Amino acid sequence: MDTTFDVIIVGGGAAGIGAARRLTAQGSSTLLLEASPRLGGRAHTQDLGGYPLDLGCEWLHSGDRNAWVGIAEASGFPVDRGDPPWAKAHPGNVQDEDDEEAAQRAFGDWEERLRTVAAGSDRGSDALEPGGSWNAYVRAIAGFMSGVAPERISATDYLAYDDASTGRNWHLPLGYGTLVAASLPSSTALRLATPAQRIDLTADGVAVTTRAGTVRAGAAILTVSTTVLAGDAIRLPSGTDPWREAAAALPLGRNEKIFLEIGRDAAFESDVHAYGNLHDPRSAAYSIRPNGWPVIEAFLGGEGARIVEEDGPAAGFAFVSAELVSLFGSDVASAIRPLAVTAWSRMASIGGAYSCALPGRSQARARLAQPFEDRLFFAGEATHPFDFTTAHGAHDSGRRAADEAFAALRERRGLVLRGSMAAAEARAAR
Structure with missing residues (x-):
């Protein structure tokens, strides 16, 4: 040897x-x-229920300049250049559209105020609107993006990524982790x-x-x-x-995924997105029936991911199931069952x-x-x-x-x- x-x-x-x-x-x-x-490290695709699900990184961000796109195509891996599911909402979602628009505007305003904060304290929380009615939403989305609360976000750092991103988010149907490990x-x-x-x-x-x-x-x-x-x-x-x-x-911040299996075909539409409680900083973002598969992927960041890390998988499943019932009605409770949950923060070789x-x-x-x-x-x-x-x-x-x-x-x-x-x-x- x-x-x-x-x-x-x-x-x-x-x-x-x-x-x-x-x-x-x-x-x-x-x-x-x-x-x-x-x-693969934090790129890990696992066959769950017969479907290649990405437990870690999933999207070819800035796909038009992402090196993995060329690697994928040279290796025969298909690349889906369609819009990501968060570009459209689930038709069964009873969330108030006006509230959603207001929450999204509040997040955009927070990002703009980061430019002023970057020249001062550099602390992301200083860009929150004092007493703002949508601060919980901003905290949740910041948790998706950075894995931590705004108090621990450098505004300069956040903007460096945001300014460089092209906004093109493409997908690998066979799994990002599959590609990375095969390369x-x-x-x-x-x-x-x-x-x-x-x-x-x-x-x-x-x-x-x-x-x-x-x-x-x-x-x-x-x-x-x-x-x-x-x-x-x-x-x-x-x-x-x-x-x-x-x-x-x-x-490293906290970001975890919870996967649920859909047991009734008519319960949800395919390839769409939903968001949990707009007023809860722990809320998850839901990718529903990705690629038409009978699966729901719940993405938790920051304070939401803390539920899984500190209270365990069962608490995480209970939390996202309650959010889905709140969004789509009590009938969906009987249509979903736990499939898998990640534990990146608990992995000694990674830690977040x-x-x-x-x-x-x-x-x-x-x-x-x-x-x-x-x-x-x-x-x-x-x-x-x-x-x-x-x-x-x-x-x-x-x-x-x-x-x-x-x-x-x-x-x-x-x-x-x-x-x-x-x-x-x-x-x-x-």
Whole structure:
């Protein structure tokens, strides 16, 4: 078994796979270490009830510039470029349309006020209208977007994403997680269920210690979540405290999904969207019969996701079932039954949904993306300057880190490189 490589990638999510694809194209020998028994990280498609449901990331945000679209099409994965379900409401929804419009306007007004707040306190809650009647709705939507309450949202950070987004949200019928996991190059050495425990600098690169032994490389790319990076699961070299501090300034929010199976065909229309209680910051957003499947996906963010994390799946099912009954009438109670619930915040190898910069700390993304001693490189959605929270931002950060690692190895003289990279060095020396 090989124990020496050009590059070791720690983390097999979208960033790690993006890095592996880039390094493969450059001819580097690469080992990917993944703590869990599967690839994909926060991109995870699971067959539930016979349907490929995305437990994590689901939408090709900014689809017209999303790298995964090209990867999907090159790999034969269909891409649905139609409007997302939240673009239309369920015809059986008894929600007052005037109230919905007022709530949406209030959210838009909050986003506009963020521009003023960004130049001051940078705290998202300072853009809330004092005593505003729709603040609960704003809190709920902010929870969907960032996973945290407005008090913990950097206005500067929020606007960086919002301004860069193209608003094109496309879908992968076979699952985003399916695509990400299938995209690792076959030439990449892979070790699943092998968490990195320690990373040390060596004279010619790095040594990564795992339960299965120590592996060595000229460089390592660390793509783990900010929760993991800020914690003590991986012992990093002396001098990396600033990176841990940057990760702590970019905590993962709470976002969970609850899936319900529809047992009666006539109960709901297909491919539509509904929203729960406009006056409850815990409310869920509902994707009903996506792709025509007899399934309801309830998406909970921030305070709503806290129900699942703190009170457990049964409490989550009870909460969303009550909201659906309130929206569509008591008859639907007998038409739905629990199917699955996520637990991203409870997963030790991840620890939450996606990153959100704390007020005044948006610059932590750039700090976290900096290399350490030209040996240790950092990637992951949290390191992207504006496409954070997305799988394409993670992918692109992995590609950036791969380029940095490749350049550092190429410039470091006296290092014995393996594979095509070594051959290229030998040819250049003649």
